[in-house]
Amino acid sequence: EVQLVESGGGLVQPGRSLRLSCAASGFTFDDYAMHWVRQAPGKGLEWVSGISWNSGSIGYADSVKGRFTISRDNAKNSLYLQMNSLRAEDTALYYCAKAPLGVVIPHFDYWGQGTLVTVSS
Amino acid sequence: QSALTQPRSVSGSPGQSVTISCTGTSSDVGGYNYVSWYQQHPGKAPKLMIYDVSKRPSGVPDRFSGSKSGNTASLTISGLQAEDEADYYCCSYAGSYTGVFGTGTKVTVL
Numbered sequence: 720e721v722q723l724v725e726s727g728g729g730l731v732q733p734g735r736s737l738r739l740s741c742a743a744s745g746f747t748f749d750d751y752a753m754h755w756v757r758q759a760p761g762k763g764l765e766w767v768s769g770i771s772w773n774s775g776s777i778g779y780a781d782s783v784k785g786r787f788t789i790s791r792d793n794a795k796n797s798l799y800l801q802m803n804s805l806r807a808e809d810t811a812l813y814y815c816a817k818a819p820l821g822v823v824i825p826h827f828d829y830w831g832q833g834t835l836v837t838v839s840s
Numbered sequence: 841q842s843a844l845t846q847p848r849s850v851s852g853s854p855g856q857s858v859t860i861s862c863t864g865t866s867s868d869v870g871g872y873n874y875v876s877w878y879q880q881h882p883g884k885a886p887k888l889m890i891y892d893v894s895k896r897p898s899g900v901p902d903r904f905s906g907s908k909s910g911n912t913a914s915l916t917i918s919g920l921q922a923e924d925e926a927d928y929y930c931c932s933y934a935g936s937y938t939g940v941f942g943t944g945t946k947v948t949v950l
Binding site: 754756763764765769771776778779780781782795814819820821823824825826827828830831833 | 841843851853863874876878880885886888891892897899927931932934936937938939940942943944
């Protein structure tokens with residue numbers, strides 16, 4: 720059974736940093752691209768970032784480019800999102816999502832339950 | 841990376857059909873056959889309903905179908921059922937390893 724478990728969310732002050740993690744199990748992690756998708760409270764879905772199976776291809780939404788860094792450790796079956804210079808508008812539930820292919824196409828066949836990030840002073 | 845445009849809400853009676861549109865540009869929806877659709881019930885993670893414009897994952901009822909014409913993709917739910925009441929989002933590849941979601945549509949079963 721595919722499982723994606725996010726962690727690392729919490730309350731953080733504007734301008735500070737936070738690192739999210741996603742522990743994957745139930746599939747061959749290094750065969751597939753992975754993504755982060757967020758959803759602000761009461762709002763719609765927003766694609767944040769995606770990484771190919773071998774980290775060779777990476778993409779970011781304009782809203783986070785230059786502030787967020789996606790990475791993965793295939794030996795640990797884990798996906799990460801380093802978030803720097805956080806802003807109030809980054810407040811959201813952050814989902815880890817698996818792609819059905821190794822390439823960075825925004826198509827997600829499995830989702831975690833999300834980790835909540837709140838940016839506030 | 842502007843959000844794709846979806847109607848805020850659509851509604852229908854049980855057994856009827858509803859169609860949700862998803863309008864983008866030639867840089868996203870119109871440029872690639874990589875449009876997917878997600879169903880989200882309140883408090884739950886999204887669920888994949890359609891991918892590659894019109895393909896259905898195993899386990900998704902064939903009442904759900906997808907299509908695309910130009911810069912607009914569509915999701916049709918035929919034979920609407922009470923459990924179809926949810927929010928629906930389209931998503932498209934936008935080039936350079938990026939994606940963009942639609943604004944979301946609330947489907948109400950009357």
